[in-house]
Amino acid sequence: MGKPDAEGHGSSDGLPDLPPEWGRIVVPDDASALAGEAAQIRRELRRAAGQHAGQPAFALPLLVLFVAVLTTLAGLLAVTWPRATRGTADRPAPSPYVPPATVTGQALPALDLVDAAQAPVALRGLLPAMIILVDGCPCPERVAQAAAAAPDGVAVITVAGRSVTATPPAGGSVRTLADPAGGLRSFLGQPVRPGALTALLVDRTGVVTQVLPDLGPAETYRDELAALAP
The missing domain is CATH 3.40.30.10 (Glutaredoxin)
Structure with a gap:
């Protein structure tokens, strides 16, 4: 195990003192003793990276789907609405029957x-x-x-x-x-x-x-x- 400095806040090799709120810090002689802490830190980093990366990965397909739905609805309105308007406007109204009274008073042709x-x-x-x-x-x-x-x-x-x-x-x-x-x-x-x-x-x-x-x-x-x- 490593040794703390004389006051328990730093080392005796001239390095600056560490913040007192960090408490007593012990530097081990063998780095393998920190393997557990390093593995936990890596898990935390991967979890944090996955959370941040998942948000754009989920938002992008949702945005594409939303745009596709809007495009489809706009296309349907452009096709059906003007066509229905043109159909009602261009369709001629049925003309009422007009009795053939215009020939009254005319001479019958020589048939x-x-x-x-x-x-x-x-x-x-x-x-x-x-x-x-x-x-x-x-x-x-x-x-x-x-x-x-x-x-x-x-x-x-x-x-x-x-x-x-x-x-x-x-x-x-x-x-x-x-x-x-x-x-x-x-x-x-x-x-x-x-x-x-x-x-x-x-x-x-x-x-x-x-x-x-x-x-x-x-x-x-x-x-x-x-x-x-x-």
């Missing part, structure tokens, strides 16, 4: 339709008449009602699309024609509507007096139909 034998028939040669377009619906019951309500001298004509498909109702005088060229539908300027019958009332001079966009019961047009009588 040649065809009968069941594909023979041409001049439409203006059948006036006065109630012309019913059945390309959207055959609707034989409503056609029969129109034929029964028509006065003498007023023809009831059904006009199909490419070919004559409707059969004249029993007991009524209905002329069935077809309009393969679509001239009458073009004159109206309205598309075919499934389930609807469009009718035109045309006097003997060829002027359209009324357009019925959806032919209803005979009571709704009986007076106008009677006014076509010669």
